[in-house]
Amino acid sequence: MAIDWGVGRYEATGELLAPVSEVVVELAGPLTGRSVLDVGCGTGNAALAAAARGAVVTGVDPASRLLEVxxxxxxxxxxxxxFVVGDAAAIPVKDQSAELVISIFAVIFAPDPAAAVAELTRVVxxxxxxxxxxxxxxxxxxxxxxxxxxxMGEVLGGPAPKSAPASLAWHNAEALRAAFAPYGFSVEVEERSLVFEEASAEEYLEQSAQHPMAVSADRALSQRPDAEELRAELKSRLLAAAESVNEDPEGFRVxxxxxxxxxxRS
Incomplete structure (x- = not known):
């Protein structure tokens, strides 16, 4: 199922993820006058945070609507x-032009992670x-x-395309070291946590339904003659899943x- 990141309303998700951009930009240290590249910038959280700290910022994303936002x-x-249209496999900036390259939950969705790694190491x-x-x-x-x-796998069926590139565990230190070491880079990984809160599990799912992935999935379901039944079944399963991980019996928190x-560089 293809995902169009420009559909739906990613803005809602962007608001939830904004604290992570602030953490990352703060970790990067003083940014005044430094060149910063935000790959998969979406609605601009990290790009704005870096620019507010005096950086010279370029944001790249494949979804032109998100760039407009x-x-x-x-x-x-x-x-x-x-802000420039582009993706992680062909970042439209010059070699070694960015002193800081950031990607907040973005390059992890790159269809070709090997190409993304090559591009990230090229532009930094x-x-x-x-x-x-x-x-x-x-x-x-x-x-x-x-x-x-x-x-969705049950509904759409069929095997994964044989031509699909191998995925990369972007959270795994050893996997990242194996991917970046050939380019002469070292990797350090630390873990953090983020809290999502809503008034109820239902409200959380309503917000999530605006995400481009959810909208793309709904469009795929809409092609089926039993679309309404499938939507109801998916909603039921998602609600059960959300309630199973809920940390707040009076509302919703995960x-x-x-x-x-x-x-x-090593």
């Missing part, structure tokens, strides 16, 4: 940021660093998103783990 947010804050400056975040497997998001993925990988 990000540019509008930058204008509201009086921040000058260059000799003394620069790459910082990538990924979700830790096995937590609440794995349960909820895995439920949706399993259901704590999700994520990793921050910092990658530098």
């Amino acid at each position: 990000a540019a509008g947010r930058a204008a509201e804050r009086g921040l000058e940021i260059e 400056a000799p003394d620069g660093q790459i910082i990538i975040t990924d979700w830790l497997p096995g937590g609440a998001l794995t349960v909820i998103n895995g439920t949706a993925a399993k259901f 704590t999700v783990g994520y990793t921050i990988a910092t990658i530098r």
Whole structure:
């Protein structure tokens, strides 16, 4: 199932993930006058956070609609940021041009991770660093998103395309070291956590339904003659999954783990 990141309303998800961008930008150290590249910038969280700290920022994303949202947010804050359409397999910037390359839960979705690794190492400056975040497997998001993925697999069926590139465990230090070492880079990974809260599990799922992945899945279901029955079954399964990981009996709260990988030349 193809995912169009420009559909739906990723803005809602962006609001939930904003704290992670702040953490990463703060970890990167002083940014005044430094060149920063935000790969998969989405609605601009990390790009805006870096620009607010005095960085010279470029944001790249394959979804032009999200770039328009990000540019509008930058204008509201009086921040000058260059936003460019592009993806991780062909980042439209010069070699070694970014002192800091950031990707907040973005490059982890690259269809060709090997090409993404090659591009990230190409664009980072000799003394620069790459910082990538990924979700830790096995937590609440794995349960909820895995439920949706399993259901869609049951509905759509069929084997995965044989031509699909091998995935990369962007959260795993050893996997990242194996991927980046051939380019002369070392990797450090640390774990953090983020809390998602809503008034109820139902409200959380309503917000999640605006995510491009969910919208893309719904479009796929809409092609089926039994679309309404399938939607109802998916909603039921997702609600059961969300309630199974809920930490707050009076509302909805889940704590999700994520990793921050910092990658530098050895």
